[in-house]
Amino acid sequence: MKLLLEEQDKxxxxxxxxxxxxxxxxxxxxxxxxGIYARILAGxxxxxxxxxxxxxxxxxxxxxxxxxxxxxxxxxxxxDYSPSDVVVFGIYDYGKYVRLKEQYRDRLxxxxxxxxxxxxxxxxxxxxxxxxxxxxxxxxxFDMLCDEKSKKTMEAYLNATTVGAFDELYLDCREETAYFxxxxxxxxxxxxxxxxxFDGDSIHDFIAAFPAYKGITAFEPDKKNVEKIREREKKExxxxxxxxxxxxxxxxxxLFFREExxxxxxLSDSGSIKVDVTRMDEMEFPQDERMLLKIDIEGSEMEALKxxxxxIRRNHPCLTICVYHKQEDLITIPQFIHSLDTENVYDHxxxxxxxxxxxxxxxxxxxxxx
Numbered sequence: 001m002k003l004l005l006e007e008q009d010k011x012x013x014x015x016x017x018x019x020x021x022x023x024x025x026x027x028x029x030x031x032x033x034x035g036i037y038a039r040i041l042a043g044x045x046x047x048x049x050x051x052x053x054x055x056x057x058x059x060x061x062x063x064x065x066x067x068x069x070x071x072x073x074x075x076x077x078x079x080d081y082s083p084s085d086v087v088v089f090g091i092y093d094y095g096k097y098v099r100l101k102e103q104y105r106d107r108l109x110x111x112x113x114x115x116x117x118x119x120x121x122x123x124x125x126x127x128x129x130x131x132x133x134x135x136x137x138x139x140x141x142f143d144m145l146c147d148e149k150s151k152k153t154m155e156a157y158l159n160a161t162t163v164g165a166f167d168e169l170y171l172d173c174r175e176e177t178a179y180f181x182x183x184x185x186x187x188x189x190x191x192x193x194x195x196x197x198f199d200g201d202s203i204h205d206f207i208a209a210f211p212a213y214k215g216i217t218a219f220e221p222d223k224k225n226v227e228k229i230r231e232r233e234k235k236e237x238x239x240x241x242x243x244x245x246x247x248x249x250x251x252x253x254x255l256f257f258r259e260e261x262x263x264x265x266x267l268s269d270s271g272s273i274k275v276d277v278t279r280m281d282e283m284e285f286p287q288d289e290r291m292l293l294k295i296d297i298e299g300s301e302m303e304a305l306k307x308x309x310x311x312i313r314r315n316h317p318c319l320t321i322c323v324y325h326k327q328e329d330l331i332t333i334p335q336f337i338h339s340l341d342t343e344n345v346y347d348h349x350x351x352x353x354x355x356x357x358x359x360x361x362x363x364x365x366x367x368x369x370x
Contacts, residue, residue: 001135001142001155003162005128010164011114015048018086021110022052027084030077032057032100036121038090041114044123045088057087078107086110092118092356094170115166117324117357126161126327134331141334149173150350154330157352157360161327169352178202178353178361179294179320180209187318187369190214190289193280195248195304196297199228204236206292214289215240221247221275247297249277250306279307290369291317299325302332309340316345319364323350324357337364 022029029045029052031038042054056071063073072080077087087108089097097113104111117124131138138158145151156169175181179202190213192206197218207213218241220226226245233241249255254274285291293308295301301321305312312319319337323329334348341364349363 001139001151001158003131003135003155004159004165005132005162007163007165009162010166011116012048012164014112014114014164015045015050018045018088018110018112019048019050021084021086022050025084027082027086028052029054030057030072030081030085030087031055031090032074032077032087033090034058034071035091037092037118040116040118040121040123041088041090044114044116054088056090078104081108083109086112089113092358094166095355098170113166115160115164115357117161124327126158128162130327131158131162134328137331137335141330144334144338144348146347146349150348153350153352153360157324157350157357158330161357166357170355173352175351175353177205178351178359179292180205181351183349183351183363183365184292184318184320185209187292187365188290189292189318191286191291192216193285193291193293193317194218194220195280195293195295196220197229197243198225198296200232200238202294202296203229203238203241204232207236207238213240215286216242217283217285218243219246219248221245221277244278245276247275247277247300248280248295248304248307249300250279250303252276252278252282252307280304281307281310283311285311285315287315291315292320293317294320296322301325301329302336305333305336312337312340313342316366318366318369319346319362321362321364322360323362324360330362333362334364337362 031042031054034056057077058067058071058073060073060075087110094115101111117126142151142154153173156173159165160169189210194202197203197220203216203218218229220229226243229243255277256274295304297304321333323333337346345366346364347367351361351363353359353361
C-alpha cells in the first residue's frame with residue numbers, strides 16, 4: 001500500500017496556519033455552520049491554541065435576528081469578510097465545501113476545511129502509529145480485495161483518516177450509492193436483512209433496486225426509528241416487511257442503549273435505556289432465498305457478525321458492512337469473514353460512499369451470484 005504515514009497531519013498544519021493568520025492580522029474566525037460538527041471543530045481549534053472565539057455562519061434561509069448575538073448570515077459574511085479573516089467550513093459535507101470554495105474563491109481568501117472521523121459526536125483521531133504497528137494486518141485485508149478500485153479506496157481512506165489527505169478519497173474514489181450499486185445491482189436478491197434499519201431509508205433503496213423481492217427483515221432497537229419505519233411501510237405500501245425491535249449482537253441479552261431517534265442511536269454503557277439484542281444465528285430465515293445482509297450499527301458490526309457466524313456459513317448471504325466506526329474495522333471485519341469462508345465463496349470489495357469520512361462499506365459477494 002502507498003500510505004502517507006510519515007507526513008504531518010494536514011489538519012494540524014491548517015490549524016497552525018489559522019492560528020498564525022489570526023495572530024498576525026487580528027482578524028475574525030468564522031465557522032460555517034452551527035451544528036454539532038461545527039462545535040466539535042471549534043473545540044479542536046481551541047485545543048490547537050486558536051484563541052479567537054468563533055462567529056457562526058448560517059444559511060440565509062435559516063438565519064433570524066435572534067441569531068445575531070453570535071452568528072451572521074452567509075450574505076453578511078460575503079459582504080463583510082476581510083482578507084484578515086479566516087473561515088472554517090463546519091458542515092460534514094466535503095462536496096459542498098468544494099462548491100463553495102470555487103464559488104467564492106475570489107472573495108474568501110482564507111477558507112479552510114478540516115476533515116475528521118466523528119463517531120458519537122466525538123472526533124476519532126486515527127493514529128498513524130496504530131496503522132504503522134498493524135500494517136501487516138492492514139496489508140492482509142488489502143491483498144484480499146478483488147479490484148483496483150477497492151485497493152485505491154483503502155489506501156485513500158487510510159491516508160484521509162490518519163493525515164487528513166482527503167481529496168483523493170472524495171474526488172477519485174467516491175461512489176454515490178451505498179449497498180445497491182454496480183457491485184450488487186445485477187445479483188438476484190430475494191431478501192434484505194437490514195441491521196440498523198434507522199427510518200427505513202435503505203429499505204426504500206432496496207425496493208427500488210430489487211422490486212421483485214420476496215421479503216425484508218429489519219432490525220432496529222430504537223423505538224422512535226421503528227415508528228418511522230412503520231410510517232414508511234404504510235406510506236410506500238411496502239409488502240412482506242418484518243420489523244424486529246431488537247439489536248443484533250454476539251449474544252442474546254439486554255444492553256444499555258442511547259436512543260436518539262437518529263441514525264446515530266447506538267449501544268452504549270452510558271445509555272439511558274435497555275434494549276434487547278439477539279444473535280442472528282437464533283433467527284429463522286428461508287433457506288431457499290438469496291439474501292443481502294446490511295450491517296450499519298454504529299460500531300457494533302463485529303459483535304453482530306460473531307452472532308451471525310453459523311448463518312453466514314450456512315446461507316452465504318451477500319454482505320455489506322460498514323467499516324469506518326473503529327480504526328481496526330478494516331482488519332477485523334474482512335478477516336473474520338475470510339475465516340468463515342472455508343469454501344472460498346466470497347469476493348471482497350471496498351467502496352466509499354460518503355461526503356465525509358463515514359460510509360466506507362465492505363462488500364463480500366458470493367462468486368456464483370454474478
